Amino acid sequence: MTTTPTQDAQPKTRGQRFTGAAANYIDERTSISGLVKEVGRKIFPDHWSFMLGEVALYSFIVILLSGTFLTFFFEASMVEVHYEGSYAPLKGIEMSAAMASTLDISFDIRGGLLMRQVHHWAALLFVASIGLHMLRVYFTGAFRKPREINWFIGFVLFVLAMAEGFTGYSLPDDLLSGNGLRIIDGMVKGIPVIGTWISYLLFGGEFPGIDIVSRLYILHIMLLPAIIIAAIGIHMLLLVINKHTQFAGPGRTNDNVVGSPVMPGFAAKAGGFFFIVFGVITLIASTFSINPVWVYGPYDPSPVSAGTQPDWYIGFADGALRLVPPGWETEWFGFTWSFNIIAPLVILGLFIAIVAFYPFIEAWITGDKREHHIADRPRNAPTRTAIGAAGVTFYAVLWAAASSDLIATHFKLSIEGVIHSCQALLIFGPIIAYFITKRVCLGLQKKDREIALHGYESGRIVRLPHGEYIEVHEQLSEYERWKLVSYTDYKPLMIRPNDQGRITFGQRLRASASRWFFEDRIAPVSQQEIEQSKDEHH
Amino acid sequence: MADDHGDTAGSTAAGKDVEKHGAPAHSAGTAVVATDEVPNPGFLPHRPRVTDLDPKVDKQQERRVSMLFVLSIVGSVLAVVAYFAFPIEPGNMQSVRNNTLFLGLGITLGLLGIGVGAVHWSKALMQGHDLVEQRHGTRGSEETRAKAIEVFTLGNKDSGFGRRTLLRNTLIGALVVTPLPAIVLFRDLAPAEDPVGLLKHTYWEKGMRLTRDPSGTPIKASDLTIGSAFQVIPEGLNDSEHRIEEKAKAAVLLVRLKPEDLQVSEGREDWNYDGIVAYSKICTHVGCPVALYEQQTHHLLCPCHQSQFDIKREAAVIFGPAKRPLPQLPITVDSEGYLIAKSDFEEPVGPSFWERQL
Numbered sequence: 001m002t003t004t005p006t007q008d009a010q011p012k013t014r015g016q017r018f019t020g021a022a023a024n025y026i027d028e029r030t031s032i033s034g035l036v037k038e039v040g041r042k043i044f045p046d047h048w049s050f051m052l053g054e055v056a057l058y059s060f061i062v063i064l065l066s067g068t069f070l071t072f073f074f075e076a077s078m079v080e081v082h083y084e085g086s087y088a089p090l091k092g093i094e095m096s097a098a099m100a101s102t103l104d105i106s107f108d109i110r111g112g113l114l115m116r117q118v119h120h121w122a123a124l125l126f127v128a129s130i131g132l133h134m135l136r137v138y139f140t141g142a143f144r145k146p147r148e149i150n151w152f153i154g155f156v157l158f159v160l161a162m163a164e165g166f167t168g169y170s171l172p173d174d175l176l177s178g179n180g181l182r183i184i185d186g187m188v189k190g191i192p193v194i195g196t197w198i199s200y201l202l203f204g205g206e207f208p209g210i211d212i213v214s215r216l217y218i219l220h221i222m223l224l225p226a227i228i229i230a231a232i233g234i235h236m237l238l239l240v241i242n243k244h245t246q247f248a249g250p251g252r253t254n255d256n257v258v259g260s261p262v263m264p265g266f267a268a269k270a271g272g273f274f275f276i277v278f279g280v281i282t283l284i285a286s287t288f289s290i291n292p293v294w295v296y297g298p299y300d301p302s303p304v305s306a307g308t309q310p311d312w313y314i315g316f317a318d319g320a321l322r323l324v325p326p327g328w329e330t331e332w333f334g335f336t337w338s339f340n341i342i343a344p345l346v347i348l349g350l351f352i353a354i355v356a357f358y359p360f361i362e363a364w365i366t367g368d369k370r371e372h373h374i375a376d377r378p379r380n381a382p383t384r385t386a387i388g389a390a391g392v393t394f395y396a397v398l399w400a401a402a403s404s405d406l407i408a409t410h411f412k413l414s415i416e417g418v419i420h421s422c423q424a425l426l427i428f429g430p431i432i433a434y435f436i437t438k439r440v441c442l443g444l445q446k447k448d449r450e451i452a453l454h455g456y457e458s459g460r461i462v463r464l465p466h467g468e469y470i471e472v473h474e475q476l477s478e479y480e481r482w483k484l485v486s487y488t489d490y491k492p493l494m495i496r497p498n499d500q501g502r503i504t505f506g507q508r509l510r511a512s513a514s515r516w517f518f519e520d521r522i523a524p525v526s527q528q529e530i531e532q533s534k535d536e537h538h
Numbered sequence: 539m540a541d542d543h544g545d546t547a548g549s550t551a552a553g554k555d556v557e558k559h560g561a562p563a564h565s566a567g568t569a570v571v572a573t574d575e576v577p578n579p580g581f582l583p584h585r586p587r588v589t590d591l592d593p594k595v596d597k598q599q600e601r602r603v604s605m606l607f608v609l610s611i612v613g614s615v616l617a618v619v620a621y622f623a624f625p626i627e628p629g630n631m632q633s634v635r636n637n638t639l640f641l642g643l644g645i646t647l648g649l650l651g652i653g654v655g656a657v658h659w660s661k662a663l664m665q666g667h668d669l670v671e672q673r674h675g676t677r678g679s680e681e682t683r684a685k686a687i688e689v690f691t692l693g694n695k696d697s698g699f700g701r702r703t704l705l706r707n708t709l710i711g712a713l714v715v716t717p718l719p720a721i722v723l724f725r726d727l728a729p730a731e732d733p734v735g736l737l738k739h740t741y742w743e744k745g746m747r748l749t750r751d752p753s754g755t756p757i758k759a760s761d762l763t764i765g766s767a768f769q770v771i772p773e774g775l776n777d778s779e780h781r782i783e784e785k786a787k788a789a790v791l792l793v794r795l796k797p798e799d800l801q802v803s804e805g806r807e808d809w810n811y812d813g814i815v816a817y818s819k820i821c822t823h824v825g826c827p828v829a830l831y832e833q834q835t836h837h838l839l840c841p842c843h844q845s846q847f848d849i850k851r852e853a854a855v856i857f858g859p860a861k862r863p864l865p866q867l868p869i870t871v872d873s874e875g876y877l878i879a880k881s882d883f884e885e886p887v888g889p890s891f892w893e894r895q896l
Contacts, residue, residue, distance in 0.1 A: 041671075042671065043669055046668075088629050108626065110626055110641070111637070114645075117638070182826055183825070183826065186823065186824025189825075189891040190824070192892055195891060196892050196893055200728045201727040204727055204729075205728050205783070206733070206783045206787075207783065207825070208786065209783065250582050251581030255673045256671065257670070257671045258581075259669070260660075260665075260668065261669055264665075265660050268656050269661070272658075272659075272660065274653070276654060277653075278653070279646050279648075279653055280646075282645050283642070283643070286638055287639065287642070301782060301785045301786035302769055302827050303827060303829060304826055304841055305841070306829075308826075308841055318843075321824065324859040326855055326856075327855070327861055329890055331895055335893065336893075338861075340823065340860070366567045368569050369566075370569075415839075478579040482578060486575075488569055490569050490570065492568065526574040527577065
């Protein structure tokens with residue numbers, strides 16, 4: 001079990017004696033030395049893109065801290081009050097207690113506005129950094145075995161982060177968030193069979209009722225954070241068990257991790273980075289206002305301001321609603337089928353389902369059951385990268401469509417033109433992005449191959465004795481070359497009959513998926529090719 | 539455990555044996571197993587940093603880091619000072635701005651000082667070259683796995699979970715049914731009434747005056763000039779018990795056109811009064827207020843999802859995701875010349891819902 005730290009022969013200073021005694025006290029009660037031994041010198045590889053997940057984690061901590069402060073003052077109630085705070089333009093106006101307490105936090109509590117803005121900016125950063133972190137993991141193939149489950153947990157965290165964002169910005173019960181809830185209500189009502197009742201139960205009666213803010217509040221400050229914290233815990237635990245991926249580099253292999261140890265290098269960098277993230281959020285929050293609810297005023301079902309925008313991460317869903325062509329609603333069997341709502345819900349559902357299950361799909365296609373710890377350079381998996389680019393384009397078009405009215409007014413275009421362009425882009429954009437990306441990847445792979453074999457063009461032109469001009473190619477060092485030649489290469493699946501001599505449908509499906517993925521491939525340079533190219537050059 | 543890579547550089551070049559350690563080799567699937575790979579060149583020779591070589595630079599960097607930490611202390615103290623030095627004076631927006639700005643800048647300095655200092659310390663002064671740690675397959679060792687299987691086998695044997703199928707199946711059945719009460723419990727999230735009935739009626743009644751939103755003053759037909767638009771609520775709505783819920787259904791937009799510009803369908807001939815028409819302001823798409831009225835074209839635009847309705851053609855949808863026209867409120871004038879409703883809306887207002895037709 002526990003081991004008592006052995007005493008050195010040398011005399012110790014008072015500080016050392018105290019540290020030793022304290023460590024001993026704790027270890028004899030917790031056996032913590034085992035944990036320290038296990039993780040204290042764990043190695044973390046270094047790359048700027050590995051910080052994106054850290055930004056997400058740290059902004060979440062900032063959200064917890066600032067949010068806790070806000071709960072001490074916020075009143076999650078829709079009871080009608082007359083505002084009597086110090087913001088003159090709204091004095092005497094009827095509003096909910098939620099809105100009034102939000103105004104009090106902003107205008108009557110020192111640092112209250114700062115904390116509200118820290119909370120909101122940190123939330124925006126939280127969702128953004130999770131999104132970028134997911135893109136990094138996707139494009140480098142870091143979701144492959146053994147990390148498929150951790151990808152899925154990360155995906156769940158992304159959805160939860162958006163849910164936190166939406167429940168959070170609905171709380172002040174201002175005009176903008178009220179209209180957001182109105183849209184949610186309308187969407188829910190459009191769901192076949194259960195929609196009307198779900199909306200009725202959610203709002204505790206007819207929209208907007210007097211319950212929704214307190215209900216969202218309990219989700220926002222208790223249920224969702226609890227699930228997020230648990231999911232982050234599992235996410236981190238699996239990270240420690242799987243160890244971090246690393247990019248290919250000299251000396252780095254699939255069975256080692258190269259980087260700095262937790263104690264002290266990584267801890268100092270990561271700990272310091274937490275303070276930097278917190279500091280930058282505070283700097284933004286103290287200089288840029290966000291969600292000025294006092295400008296919007298309290299919720300009223302009748303007015304709405306032009307150019308209403310949801311927070312950016314909800315944009316893709318709002319855009320999907322906007323891009324539905326006219327007339328997608330019908331009555332069958334005496335019921336109303338709102339395809340203008342069902343279609344976006346189904347399409348978005350499919351989209352996020354593909355995101356959630358992509359690692360399992362790719363694993364099925366490659367049939368590769370080995371562990372992968374070397375992160376791919378995106379170009380070395382051209383089809384995956386192209387699919388990613390198509391997905392990003394699809395998301396980006398939906399997202400841009402959520403600002404269709406602002407695009408139209410800012411660039412002096414007709415709203416119809418903007419919507420029709422977005423509709424066309426939604427279908428053709430991903431296809432175009434797919435093909436361009438795939439070609440660019442293959443082109444880059446060819447270039448890598450060329451450079452690995454023949455070196456790079458030095459720009460030095462030499463005239464040979466017999467009059468020929470050549471450009472001298474500088475060879476790479478073996479360290480530089482390693483990055484270009486070490487990647488996993490796949491070829492399409494060959495269909496073979498099974499034991500009964502039959503070719504199953506699943507086999508055919510997998511073969512065609514495999515052909516789609518790996519038909520165009522550039523093989524990595526082999527040692528023999530390098531030897532040959534050396535002979536050619538000399 | 540981590541090693542200094544000087545010791546292990548030779549062995550790490552060997553390749554992909556992470557899965558070995560006792561487990562059966564895993565299929566590489568359609569991966570091309572290279573036979574003639576370019577060998578891993580091993581680690582780059584270590585290059586010392588300037589702080590490793592020059593004790594003067596080392597000392598200078600140390601001072602720099604501690605300066606940053608001191609700066610952090612200054613920032614935190616300034617934040618406390620700012621809290622008191624820039625109080626919020628009721629009604630003075632500039633004081634709120636100053637309080638936020640200077641408190642925030644102080645805290646920022648306090649945080650960034652620690653952050654930048656710690657990162658700089660790590661980069662410039664802590665042990666600088668990469669260390670190496672070996673990976674082991676994620677899969678447990680064969681021995682561990684055998685033990686785990688034994689645990690389950692014993693558990694199964696001792697409990698008879700696999701053998702006593704009656705027990706097992708009834709238990710699974712019971713577990714599936716237990717959450718049912720929880721689902722039923724949520725019924726009272728909303729009042730007892732049926733939502734469908736509520737959605738079909740609004741606050742409007744026969745003879746109720748049209749009044750301005752939000753003041754509630756009644757409107758005379760003569761108040762409206764051609765092309766003008768009024769935001770309207772029913773008389774008495776401001777004093778009703780469920781003001782906001784009722785307003786979310788009863789909000790109306792009142793517009794006056796030239797009577798000859800209106801295309802009136804059969805049965806609606808007397809729903810307008812001398813070119814004055816009233817339409818529900820709640821979008822038939824997802825319920826946003828259709829708030830933007832274009833005077834020249836008599837089009838209504840919903841700012842949320844850009845559905846457009848043509849007032850001249852009984853608010854028919856001319857663009858956007860909405861399907862149904864905005865419901866029309868039949869109106870007329872009373873003996874004093876005030877605009878009144880002839881009845882409630884004849885169809886449900888607002889977003890579509892499943893039971894709308896019934």
